[in-house]
Amino acid sequence: MPETNPNKVISSEPDSSKDRIIKAALEEFSNFGLNGARVDRIAQKAQINKAMIYYYFSSKENLYSEAVKTFFGSLINKIKDSIDQSGSANDTLNNISDAYAEIFIKNNYIRPIMLRELADSRSAMIEKIAQILQESHLISEIRSILEEGVKKGILRPVNLNQAIVSFVTMNIGYFIIAPIIDRILKIDDREEFLQVRKKAVVDLFFNGMKVRQS
Amino acid sequence: MPETNPNKVISSEPDSSKDRIIKAALEEFSNFGLNGARVDRIAQKAQINKAMIYYYFSSKENLYSEAVKTFFGSLINKIKDSIDQSGSANDTLNNISDAYAEIFIKNNYIRPIMLRELADSRSAMIEKIAQILQESHLISEIRSILEEGVKKGILRPVNLNQAIVSFVTMNIGYFIIAPIIDRILKIDDREEFLQVRKKAVVDLFFNGMKVRQS
């Protein structure tokens, strides 16, 4: 059985059946969730016979976790690369902010999948995702910056976990609640709002953390 | 056909069949989502004959939207009451922060339901929820406070929509991503973290918004 090329999921070479299945599965699971997904539909999208799905993945659930795993696996590398720690604290936070945005913007599948996993108290995926995020250092990097800022007396010595959660939720929160908040705030151009948002978040966060000069 | 008592959903008086169905449905949908939910299980939980569900609600989908609608409807009043605008800006923001926490803490069903709705691009519920939230003035109240603060020269004249989104996401974001972030940040005592969080959010937000004296 051929190994799934982890880089294939995003590339556009002539895909193997297995790759096509994963691609189709990702779309299906993203659109309908594990329970709402239909194996028939996946087979159709992948242009293969339904039985092949079981040949390769043995069950719908397994296909789900394989597809998601593969998908998140291909994400982590991109994220790692995107963080450049050489610049100033402000720059790095901006970079991380960018990274969060990229994740959601570039990967249409991730939002629904993650939201449904978060909704599922029996989710086995959540741990996996936490692990991947941890390995990506998207979080630990923030902590480093804050710790250093505090040490230097630039930032206030607040509860760092709370600060981190604040920064993270400000960054990804909008992606999650956009369908609702857009209506309330009458945000028509999401694209534009997102462009402005990255700066706004870092600005608010830094100002909120800084020591007052008085 | 008896009207569903909107106050019954949360209370514990001897419920009518219809109320019991809604209660059971809410639990089932919250646990398993629309697709994962089983009508049989709902009937069993509600201690009624399965056919009664169709007698009152005509379809599983309809039961879902009725249940959710009823549920959100019963929320709005509680929320409205919880906001006391008489105090200082800081106090009011703290109140709103409290309100957000209350919503998620007191109503176990809301989180999974909202997350799945947010995940569903075909959701018809989202609009309803947005409307309910709008009517609750949880958002408009924040805007008023910020506008006044800016007018008085206390707060920086930043993009208000961005500020509002930041405040809201800081408040509810943790509830959403808790299963993941708890693992990464090794937060064991969620209860405690939440207690601290409300103050931390308002503190960071206010500091981030304030005009520097220099």
Add this chain to the structure above:
Amino acid sequence: MPETNPNKVISSEPDSSKDRIIKAALEEFSNFGLNGARVDRIAQKAQINKAMIYYYFSSKENLYSEAVKTFFGSLINKIKDSIDQSGSANDTLNNISDAYAEIFIKNNYIRPIMLRELADSRSAMIEKIAQILQESHLISEIRSILEEGVKKGILRPVNLNQAIVSFVTMNIGYFIIAPIIDRILKIDDREEFLQVRKKAVVDLFFNGMKVRQS
């Protein structure tokens, strides 16, 4: 329990519940057949509670046969009255022809009900209907006329049963196959076609039966 007034089915006095049920049932059974009929729908049309149907008729099947029986019962009298044997053979046949037409034209319910009964090899109604028709003398009258005509040497001594069947089928056959034959023969104005038909049938029949003078 009040007896159903057999004359009520057609009249328009303020109907009793039982009469309203029968009326509604007739319409429902005519439209959907015994299997397709819905007790709920009948109750709704009759503007009574579904349970009343069982109170009066004890089962759907029983309601069906009661309704049909009542209906056919009210027919028979009308038919009997319509036949006037005083005139010539030709006149009487024309009268009978008229009677057949009346049955189908005036009673919208009868056609579908009879066709479905004829389609049902297990029908218990057919015997009843045969009996009613027999008692109406619509058939025996034809026989008398033919017998007399033969005796007088006016009509050919053909197989009388065949002749009777021919006359009857020519008369009612069009009502049965109208939906099909209208399309094939492009008959747009059924009303008009029927008007002409009665004469055409008796004309063809008499000419076909008559002894050739040569």
Add this chain to the structure above:
Amino acid sequence: MPETNPNKVISSEPDSSKDRIIKAALEEFSNFGLNGARVDRIAQKAQINKAMIYYYFSSKENLYSEAVKTFFGSLINKIKDSIDQSGSANDTLNNISDAYAEIFIKNNYIRPIMLRELADSRSAMIEKIAQILQESHLISEIRSILEEGVKKGILRPVNLNQAIVSFVTMNIGYFIIAPIIDRILKIDDREEFLQVRKKAVVDLFFNGMKVRQS
């Protein structure tokens, strides 16, 4: 998916599942009508898993129309072949008379199905049937014969549509009302009656149409 062999429906070769389903469905629908038919029973008769019915036909209603369509489709060829226009007018009418009889005698399913379709004002099948009959030329052939007879001065110039309807209803009418008329006329041997009938019909019809020599 294998095409249904249109000749299979009547033959008895080792049938494919799809063919067996159609065969069983035809029998079931003929016996019980669309509403009375049971998918379980069809599956049992066809000796297949119930799900296969949905695999091939997606719904009971669709199975019905497919089965009926297939069935009528297989009829048309037989009918066409059976008409031999080479002989005299009398011969041809006799042929057509035979054809009508054959349709009903050889195909047990057709009578109940057609009667129920004729009973159903919402029938979508009727049009199809009309079309098939039209293409079979069973009707147009009669018209040709009559027109020619009139032109030659042999037949009276009566309303041809009426004459056609008379001929057709005399032929098929007995099949339709046999359960009733048999009782009234005490026809015990239907077989025998039918044998005689064909001649009787053509005889009556021709005599009725002929010009009187006087």
Add this chain to the structure above:
DNA sequence: AATGAATGAGAATTCATTCAT
């Protein structure tokens, strides 16, 4: 690897009928 056909265990929905009041 690949396919069309097949299967079994559900799952939603329906509906005649009955009950309690």
Add this chain to the structure above:
DNA sequence: AATGAATGAATTCTCATTCAT
């Protein structure tokens, strides 16, 4: 007589999974 609620036994339909080739 009358009603709203309730019931149970079907009945249609679905879908993950497997089989034979």
